[in-house]
Structure formats: structure tokens, C-alpha cells
Amino acid sequence: MTTNASTMTAKTATQNACKLCTPLGACLAFRGIEKCVPFLHGSQGCATYIRRYLISHYKEPIDIASSNFNEETAVFGGSHNLKLGLKNVTQQYKPQVIGIATTCLSETIGDDVPMILKDYKAIMGEADLPTMIFASTPSYTGSHIDGFHTAVRSAVQTFATGGAKKNMLNLFSGMISPADIRYLKEILKEFGMPFMLLPDYSQTLDGGPWGEYHRIPPGGTPTSAIADSGSAAASIEFGSTLEAKKSAAGYLEETFGVPRHSMPLPIGIKATDRFFALLEELTEKPMPEKYEDERRRLVDAYADGHKYVFGRKAILYGEEDLVISMAAFLREIGVVPVLCASGGKSGLMKKRMLELIPDLEELEIQVREGVDFVDIENEAKVLKPDFLIGNSKGFTMSRKNELQLIRIGFPIHDRFGGQRLHHLGYKGTQELFDRIVNTVIEYRQNSSPVGYTYI
Amino acid sequence: MKGKEVMDTQNISLLEGRQKQVYEKTAGAPEGDIACEKTSLSGSVSQRACVFCGSRVVLYPVADAIHIVHGPIGCAAYTWDIRGAVSSGPELHRLSFSSDLQEMDVIYGGEKKLYKSLIELIDQYQPKAAFIYSTCIIGLIGDDIDAVCKKVAKEKGIPVLPVHSEGFKGTKKDGYKAACNALMKLIGQGSTEGISKYSINILGEFNLAGEAWIIREYYEKMGIQVVATMTGDGRIDDIRRSHGASLNVVQCSGSMTTLAKEMEEKYGIPYIRVSYFGFEDMSKSLYDVAQHFPERPDIMEKAKEIVRDEIKQYYPEMQKFKAALTGKKAAIYVGGAFKTFSLIKALRTVGMSVVLAGSQTGNKQDYKNLKEMCDEGTVIVDDSNPVELSKFILEKEADLLIGGVKERPIAFKLGVAFCDHNHERKIPLAGFIGMYYFAKEVYESVMSPVWQFAPRKGGVK
Numbered sequence: 026m027t028t029n030a031s032t033m034t035a036k037t038a039t040q041n042a043c044k045l046c047t048p049l050g051a052c053l054a055f056r057g058i059e060k061c062v063p064f065l066h067g068s069q070g071c072a073t074y075i076r077r078y079l080i081s082h083y084k085e086p087i088d089i090a091s092s093n094f095n096e097e098t099a100v101f102g103g104s105h106n107l108k109l110g111l112k113n114v115t116q117q118y119k120p121q122v123i124g125i126a127t128t129c130l131s132e133t134i135g136d137d138v139p140m141i142l143k144d145y146k147a148i149m150g151e152a153d154l155p156t157m158i159f160a161s162t163p164s165y166t167g168s169h170i171d172g173f174h175t176a177v178r179s180a181v182q183t184f185a186t187g188g189a190k191k192n193m194l195n196l197f198s199g200m201i202s203p204a205d206i207r208y209l210k211e212i213l214k215e216f217g218m219p220f221m222l223l224p225d226y227s228q229t230l231d232g233g234p235w236g237e238y239h240r241i242p243p244g245g246t247p248t249s250a251i252a253d254s255g256s257a258a259a260s261i262e263f264g265s266t267l268e269a270k271k272s273a274a275g276y277l278e279e280t281f282g283v284p285r286h287s288m289p290l291p292i293g294i295k296a297t298d299r300f301f302a303l304l305e306e307l308t309e310k311p312m313p314e315k316y317e318d319e320r321r322r323l324v325d326a327y328a329d330g331h332k333y334v335f336g337r338k339a340i341l342y343g344e345e346d347l348v349i350s351m352a353a354f355l356r357e358i359g360v361v362p363v364l365c366a367s368g369g370k371s372g373l374m375k376k377r378m379l380e381l382i383p384d385l386e387e388l389e390i391q392v393r394e395g396v397d398f399v400d401i402e403n404e405a406k407v408l409k410p411d412f413l414i415g416n417s418k419g420f421t422m423s424r425k426n427e428l429q430l431i432r433i434g435f436p437i438h439d440r441f442g443g444q445r446l447h448h449l450g451y452k453g454t455q456e457l458f459d460r461i462v463n464t465v466i467e468y469r470q471n472s473s474p475v476g477y478t479y480i
Numbered sequence: 481m482k483g484k485e486v487m488d489t490q491n492i493s494l495l496e497g498r499q500k501q502v503y504e505k506t507a508g509a510p511e512g513d514i515a516c517e518k519t520s521l522s523g524s525v526s527q528r529a530c531v532f533c534g535s536r537v538v539l540y541p542v543a544d545a546i547h548i549v550h551g552p553i554g555c556a557a558y559t560w561d562i563r564g565a566v567s568s569g570p571e572l573h574r575l576s577f578s579s580d581l582q583e584m585d586v587i588y589g590g591e592k593k594l595y596k597s598l599i600e601l602i603d604q605y606q607p608k609a610a611f612i613y614s615t616c617i618i619g620l621i622g623d624d625i626d627a628v629c630k631k632v633a634k635e636k637g638i639p640v641l642p643v644h645s646e647g648f649k650g651t652k653k654d655g656y657k658a659a660c661n662a663l664m665k666l667i668g669q670g671s672t673e674g675i676s677k678y679s680i681n682i683l684g685e686f687n688l689a690g691e692a693w694i695i696r697e698y699y700e701k702m703g704i705q706v707v708a709t710m711t712g713d714g715r716i717d718d719i720r721r722s723h724g725a726s727l728n729v730v731q732c733s734g735s736m737t738t739l740a741k742e743m744e745e746k747y748g749i750p751y752i753r754v755s756y757f758g759f760e761d762m763s764k765s766l767y768d769v770a771q772h773f774p775e776r777p778d779i780m781e782k783a784k785e786i787v788r789d790e791i792k793q794y795y796p797e798m799q800k801f802k803a804a805l806t807g808k809k810a811a812i813y814v815g816g817a818f819k820t821f822s823l824i825k826a827l828r829t830v831g832m833s834v835v836l837a838g839s840q841t842g843n844k845q846d847y848k849n850l851k852e853m854c855d856e857g858t859v860i861v862d863d864s865n866p867v868e869l870s871k872f873i874l875e876k877e878a879d880l881l882i883g884g885v886k887e888r889p890i891a892f893k894l895g896v897a898f899c900d901h902n903h904e905r906k907i908p909l910a911g912f913i914g915m916y917y918f919a920k921e922v923y924e925s926v927m928s929p930v931w932q933f934a935p936r937k938g939g940v941k
Binding site: 049437 | 550551558579596615888
């Protein structure tokens, strides 16, 4: 069987990476905690580049403090800089929380951040200090998504307390768009059960105009809610490759016995059904009529549009969990995701995909972890897909090879409104489906000799 | 609609350790220099980047070389094709290469991986040269990148140039130096045959949105040969023979003065500082070069003709912009301070005054000049941050902020117009036509009706 035969040759250098570094993910997660300032322990450039990168997608101010290492710091350790930095950022930003993430620099010199923080608290007196969350995020291990999950888990470890069970749910939704977060909150509200969603950057990274400069943008998951997460009735955690031992829900289950329900990102009808079924089970309430309607409309749209997409070939790339869930959705509508690629490297991607797409190998769908855009482009030349689905970083490849690119996920910095894109639930799936169908129609229309006006 | 938000802008105090870097030009203001040229205060959320950034910015537009970032993936990922530097030919600079170090590489050293990466990339892309940027972690684990570069250069027969740009080893300015060092190794390696006596190198011009082409055309029209542009639309072979030029014309003086000085020392090539922003400075740049060749009065004649024709072409439109913009106030926060001088003049051309002028990397002389140049009430600031910038923008009631990507959302959040004057710009702002584009963009930004909805203008909160 020639399944998954690859044209990719083993190469050493990464050429146009399909991933970002660990601290970026941590900063993003910290931005979803109320009154929290992200703080990178390392060189100034790390904070600046990450700020610049996040700003290009979210189009919001994103202040990330840094301990600004210099040569002396690198030799003698970052303790002094970290303490001074924390003092300054506390004075200027008046945060309730500081989310501290390490970089490759501070990790390599072996700064013991928890010890430095202990020392800092002893000097400053704990009473008025912001709470400090610490995430170890050396950028030579994993990618941005690992940093994201590490920060979420650290936040829960810092705040969660046990105690009598409360009638509430935890939702760890992973690295999704602010629009998706808002939609999930709406769904949970309509089920009527109190909940804690972490991280919630739906407002902090997609908010309104300001009359003054908000040193910390309004919004974010309240720390009191994170504290309650240890006594919740259950946790739902999105992410096919996110293992319990690395996740926030895993920590809560192990430490406080909060049952962890892990599932793929709810994209597509089947996955969304599963999410709603879980909510029905946990809240003991039926799905609100509104979502029944959304689902009905989506099924109707699937029927209306099926001929445009059946058998079309797509190349899909991005974070592993997003790719896995998108692939399952594409199979629902008859598209073959001929290559499912990620710069991430959990080692679990193919296994998880086989669970959702049992005929993966018969369809000769390639699943690739740890690849870059040059790998993907080489493969695209052989596989000749009808379109690409992924973030903006595929633009160069799409332009060069005259392949249409449907932008999803992060980062989207060559289009407007990336932070407002829906991907999840019936509504998100509806929007994705419409875009895919329209992409195919537009291509046909443009290449048609008559340029038809009715479809 | 909620009630009026409490303005806490007035309560923003400057951090201790930053006070000497901020100056307000008022009657009672203290004398003395503005503190500058020092590393950023820890925890101050500086808008600056690092040494690596400085090197990357300068060398980035060399289009027929490969640029390899030695370190974990972040530094390469965040600098993939982010500059507006365009090329008329090869486009190797728009790719992002990294040795993508993993934990084991950090423990056992990354030299072997770098070597393999280099060989592989050179074989695949056949570049004219390779620049190897060492990042923070390389400085720590002590990889001997010079040795690897030497070895690969010998094996592959192309220059393989180490760029010592470890992020923590100073400021962005030290990165400029590292970049100039790498360029200096190329200069003098090529033949100077066919180079006219009436020739220049254009230094510190990065061909953002094709600006180097605009400038180059002016000089060529004057009868001047342009040997190399460094590094906009840069080519290794041109750089190698650039020591054959008669004059170095330096725009971004912060980044390229080091190189100009070294070329003067080693090859006896004099240099002048110029700016291509605004009618006034652009014209002066042409005149200054013409003056360098007094034996050829035709060059000066041609320069005058260009200035006359160009300004005539854009004058009527400029008057329209000026009529609308007169009395509006601007805030400037850019990388290099020299750019600020030009921007102040350019803004005056369209009737605007400047209420805040700042830079990431200005030196004492720059700030002295700014103090003289600015109007009463102007705030001058070195190495600022979002909190300070927003405070001054609001206090001084600016209508426009000029800055880069990191400053843009600050302006927009506060309902203030914004104009990009950083490396990401997609519209050329240099040259006479650039001034027209600049004025047009300022006009379209400041006069947009969208600001009526901003809370500070009484819009809905």
C-alpha cells in the first residue's frame, strides 16, 4: 500500500515555520485573565516581537512587560531584573495578577523563578502584591500551543481551591478566536448553569473604543471564578492532543476530583452534537431551541451546497487540534483533506484523526506533524489540492501556486477581522461551510467561459 | 450607554528611572540633556526590540542572500517577511530559515545542526551569500558560529557571514553594529571596474515599498552612478564593490553611520547625512550630493530641475491637504530620531504642529536638536512605552500619531488617527511622490468621519 507515501525529504533547517514559540501562547492565555499583565522573563525582543505579532492579528494594544535581560543578567542571573521589573509593572499597571512566562534565555541560565518570586514576596510583603502565575515556557520545547496550555494550567494551579462542590462548569476552550469565546459563553448562559471559561480574551482582545488608555483592557476570566474551578461539577476541555497530565482540567481532576471531559474542538455537526449532548448531560437540561434551529439551518445548507464541495481536495494546516477537528468537519461535507499538517509535534495527531476519520488511510489522507511551509508547498505541488485552509502564513504558498486560501485560526494578519471569525459550533461551522462553498463557486465562476450570474 | 468613564490619565506617573528620559519644552523646564542611549528599564514595556532586531532590520533587504536565524523558532518566525523591503529580482530575503533548536540541541550544542542546515539551504537555494544570526541562546551555549561559517564558506565558495546579534547583548543599536560588521566583511571583495568618479552608495535606505528605486532614479537623472544601495534591494555583488564609489549618502544614520565611518577610514570615502522625507529634506539630499561634485555644475542644474518639476507636480494637491489639516496636532514616536526631524518639517508643510516627539534610539545630539526645533509645549521622550505615549497623546490632544505597528492600536483605541512610518509600510513615503502619499495618508486618516464616534470626541461609549 502506498498510503501516506511522502515526497518530503528529511531536512534539518526549518523553512517558513508552521508554528510560533512557546511564550507567545502563554502571553495570549494570560491576556484572558481579568486584570492580568503578561510578563516575559528574558530579552526585551521576545516581548516586543510577540506583542507585534499578536497586535497584527487582534488589532488591539497588547502590553507585555519584560525583565529586559542584558549581558550582566545573562551571566549573573535574572533575579534582580525580574524583581525590579515586577515592581515597575506593578506600579505602572496596578495589576491584580502578573502572568510570568520564561523564555529560552532565562530557562537556559537556569533562573529559579519560583524561588525568586518567593524572595520578592518576602521583601515586598505579600499583602498588597498582585498574585503571580508562573509558566515555564522555554521556546526550544514545543510550540505556541504548548505555551498556551502551560499558562492555563498554571493559572488554575495558582488559583483553584477545593471545597464543597458547586453547581458550576469549567470550560477550557483552548486557543480559539474571541468570537468563538463569545459564542461559547452565550451557549453556556442559555443552558443556565454557572460556568468558568478560561482563558477569556473575548473582550480584552476584541473590545470597544476607549476614552482613556486602559493599562489593562477590561474583560477576562475573573480570578474568583478560577478559584471556584476546583469545586466545579465537571470540566470540559477542548483539544484532541491535549493530554490530562498537561492540561488544566487534568490538574483539577487529579487534585480536586473534578471530572474531566475531553473532546475535540466542536467543528462540524457531529462534533457539535457531541458538545451539546455533553452539556445536556452535565446540566440536565435540553438543548435550547435556538441551537436546534441553527443545526437545522446548517443541515439544510449542507444539502444546498453539497455538490460544490464533494470530492474537492484541500490542504489543511495549523495547530494540531484545529487541524484534526477541521479535517473531521471537511469529511462531513465530502471534502478530502489530502494533507493535514502541523508544525506542532504531539505524536498523537494521526491516532486522534483515525478515531474521527476511520477511512483515513483508504482516502490516502496524509497526516504530518512537525512540518514547515516549504514541506507543505512541496506536497501541494504533488497533491494538487483545490484549495488551502489555514492561517495567513500560507499566503505566499497560495500566491505562488495559484491556490485559493481560506483563512482560519491564528494568525490572520493579511485580512481584516480575523479575531471575529467563528469556527466553533453550528454557527461557526455554518460560516466555514459558506466560505468553502463560495470559494469553490467563485473559482468556477471566474474560470467559466460565460461567467454565470445564477448558481 | 454607560456614564462617563473616569479619566485616570492624569494619574499616570512616570516610572522612577524614566523621569530623565522625558522632557517638556516649557518656559520653566530644567536645562540639561535628556537621558538616552541606555538599556530599557526592566518592566517598563518598552516599544524597543533587541540586538537581533537591529541586525535583522539592516540586513533583511539583501535579496540574494539567505538569512538563517540560529536559535529556537521564535526569532525566525516573528521576522518572516514582516518588512516592506522589496526586491527587483531575487527574493530570498522573504523566506524564513531557522535551525529551530530543540532541547537536546541546547544541551549538546547546535553547531552540527547549524552546519547541516547551512549546507542544505545553500544547496537548495544557491544564494550569493549567507547571513547567520546568533540569537540569545547561542550566546549562552557558546556555539562557535564563526568556525561553522568559515568551514561552510570554504566548502561552498560563498561568503558565509556570522552576525553576532544575541538579543541580550545591548540594545537595537548594537545590532546595527553587528550588521555593519558583517557588511564590512563583504565590502572590498569585488572589482571596482566601470565605476564612475561621479558615483555614490545609498546607505540606510531599505527600499520599503520601493523607496530606494525612487531615490535611485533621482540620482541617476542627475548623472550620478549608484553603486550599491545598502541594503534596500541589496545585492551581494554590488556590496562587494561598493568601496569603489566616491561618496556615501547615509539616510538612516542610526543604523549605518558605523559602516560609513569604517568605509571612510579604510577606503577614504567621505559620507554625508541626508533624509528623503518631506520636500525640504528630499531637495537638500539632492543638492548636498550635487555639491560634492563642484566640477560638474550640470549635476546641480539637474538636481534643481528635478526639485522644481517634482514640487510643481504635487503642489496643488498639497495645498488642498494643508487647507484641511492646518491647526491639527501630531504626535511622533518612531525608531530613529533623525526621522523625527524630517517628520516635523513634513508635518509643518501640511500645516500641522507636533506636540510629542520621541524615538527608540536617539542620542544626546538628536535630542538637543529636537529641543531646539520643537514648539513650546512639545514633549520629547526617549524609549517610551504605551502608558506614557497614551498619556501625552491625550493630554496634548493630538489628532494624529505617527509610529509603527505596536503604536497603531494605541492611537485607534483612543480615537486618534494613525500613520505608519515604520518598516512595515506598504506605501512609499520617501521622495517627492512619497511626501504626496504621506500628506494624502495623513489627510485621509485625520479627516475621517469615524473619529466622531470615539469616546473622547463625545462619541458613544
